[in-house]
Structure formats: structure tokens, C-alpha cells
Amino acid sequence: MITLTHYIVLSAILFTLGVVGVLIRRNAIIIFMCIELMLNAVNLSFVAFAHYLNSMQGQLFVFFTMTVAAAEAAVGLAIIVAVFRNKETVNIDDINIMKW
Amino acid sequence: MEIYLFYIVATISVVTAAYLIFERSPVYNALYLIQTMVCIAVLYILLEAQFIAAVQMIVYAGAIMVLFLFVIMLLNLNIKEETKGALLFQKIPAIFMGIALFVTICVILKSKLLPGKHGEYTTAYVNSIGNTRVIGNLLFTDYLLPFEITSILLFVAAIGAIMLAKRKL
Numbered sequence: 001m002i003t004l005t006h007y008i009v010l011s012a013i014l015f016t017l018g019v020v021g022v023l024i025r026r027n028a029i030i031i032f033m034c035i036e037l038m039l040n041a042v043n044l045s046f047v048a049f050a051h052y053l054n055s056m057q058g059q060l061f062v063f064f065t066m067t068v069a070a071a072e073a074a075v076g077l078a079i080i081v082a083v084f085r086n087k088e089t090v091n092i093d094d095i096n097i098m099k100w
Numbered sequence: 101m102e103i104y105l106f107y108i109v110a111t112i113s114v115v116t117a118a119y120l121i122f123e124r125s126p127v128y129n130a131l132y133l134i135q136t137m138v139c140i141a142v143l144y145i146l147l148e149a150q151f152i153a154a155v156q157m158i159v160y161a162g163a164i165m166v167l168f169l170f171v172i173m174l175l176n177l178n179i180k181e182e183t184k185g186a187l188l189f190q191k192i193p194a195i196f197m198g199i200a201l202f203v204t205i206c207v208i209l210k211s212k213l214l215p216g217k218h219g220e221y222t223t224a225y226v227n228s229i230g231n232t233r234v235i236g237n238l239l240f241t242d243y244l245l246p247f248e249i250t251s252i253l254l255f256v257a258a259i260g261a262i263m264l265a266k267r268k269l
Binding site for chain 1: 102103106110113114117118120121126129130133136137140143144146147148149151152155156159160163164167168171172174175177190191194195197198199201202205206209216217218219220221222223226234235238239243246250253254256257258260261264265
């Protein structure tokens with residue numbers, strides 16, 4: 001019998017891996033992929049709660065989250081391409097023009 | 101039977117997510133992330149969310165990750181570039197903080213705050229009508245306004261991406 005706790009712990013592990021990836025990687029595209037992983041982990045817990053609480057709202061929220069993620073990926077990757085065109089790199093240590 | 105499938109798929113998804121973090125080549129990273137998303141789609145089917153599983157495969161593993169692969173191949177990244185100038189002493193504290201975050205989530209999970217109010221959409225009821233039909237009904241009645249706002253959001257995102265990709269603003 002799979003319980004809700006199984007899914008929430010799996011979702012927590014995936015979310016934690018995404019956070020660690022954002023913190024230790026220096027490539028902007030891979031940081032972006034780790035953000036997608038975190039979104040996926042949260043979606044999994046949404047659907048798990050929806051299933052175990054006999055509700056439909058979780059699945060609808062996942063639907064909207066996916067739309068927002070698609071929009072975010074399009075705009076974010078366009079920004080990364082624009083940055084690469086200006087600086088010839090996507091290493092976030094070199095993209096510090098707005099830092100100081 | 102289902103529990104074995106859950107454990108197999110969960111293990112694959114965690115291992116591929118770990119590879120996503122520690123693998124050097126961006127193309128391999130994208131392929132590992134696709135594997136993780138396919139595993140999550142299998143879990144959605146285990147959770148009786150067939151429509152969401154299909155959308156996960158088509159939109160996430162299909163469209164978004166192909167976009168990532170396009171950009172990776174367009175930029176022609178140098179793999180060795182990343183190690184140069186990496187902040188020292190960042191990896192170990194980052195992993196430590198990640199473990200701390202996981203422990204915090206587990207502590208919240210152990211406190212008995214989680215159970216909520218049960219709704220009316222039981223598995224038998226949803227299966228008698230059809231998962232996609234129930235979602236479609238809700239989207240076009242109770243959730244019509246968020247649905248329309250979503251279409252505006254996608255429109256704005258498309259215009260924004262085109263504007264950013266123009267050579268001269």
C-alpha cells in the first residue's frame with residue numbers, strides 16, 4: 001500500500017536535489033533545469049494530495065503550473081540567449097553587471 | 101505489486117536527479133532531466149491522474165526539454181568553462197543546507213498538520229466519468245477565469261521571447 005507519506009518524501013528529496021543543484025552549479029542553463037526539477041517535485045506533491053484527499057483542485061493547479069513553467073522556460077531561455085550574445089558566456093560568475 | 105513499481109520508479113527518478121546535479125555535460129543533464137520527468141509521469145498514472153501524466157509527457161518532456169536542448173546546442177557551450185572561477189567552499193555548505201532543508205520538511209511532515217478536508221471526487225466517481233472529462237468540466241466552469249488569464253500569460257510570454265530574441269531592441 002503506497003501512502004501519502006511515500007509521495008511527499010519523494011517530492012521532498014527531489015525538491016532538495018533541485019535546491020542543491022541551484023546552489024552548486026555555475027551554468028545558467030543547468031540552474032534553470034534545476035528550477036524545473038523543483039517545479040516538478042511540487043507538482044508531484046500537489047497530485048499526491050489531490051489523490052489522497054479525493055479532490056480535483058490539485059490536478060488543476062498542476063495544469064496551471066505547467067502553463068506558467070512553459071512561459072517561464074520560453075522567456076528565461078530567451079534571456080539566456082540574449083546574455084550569451086552580449087557576454088559570450090553563461091557562467092553566472094561572469095554575469096555580475098547588476099551586482100554592484 | 102504497485103508498491104514495487106513505486107519504489108523502482110522513485111529510485112530511478114532520484115538517481116537521475118542526482119546525475120542532473122553532478123554531471124558536467126549540459127546535453128547529458130537535459131537527458132537526465134527528461135528521464136526524471138518520465139518517472140514522475142509514471143507516478144501520476146499510479147495516482148490516477150491520467151490527463152496530467154499525458155500533459156507531463158507532451159509539454160514537459162516533449163516541448164520544454166526540446167527547447168532546452170535547442171538552446172544548449174545553439175550556444176555551443178564549453179564544458180571546462182564552468183569549473184573556472186567557481187566559488188570555493190560553496191559545495192559542502194550547499195549540500196549541508198540541502199540536508200537541513202530535507203530534515204525540516206520531514207519534521208513538518210511528522211507533525212500532524214497535514215490531513216485536510218476530504219472532497220467529493222473519489223477515485224471510483226472520477227473513473228466512472230473519466231479523468232479528462234472531469235478536469236475539462238472544472239476548467240470551463242469553476243476555473244474559467246484562471247484559464248483565460250493563462251492564455252493571456254502564454255501570449256505575453258511569446259511576445260516577450262520574440263522581443264528578447266531580436267538582435268536590435
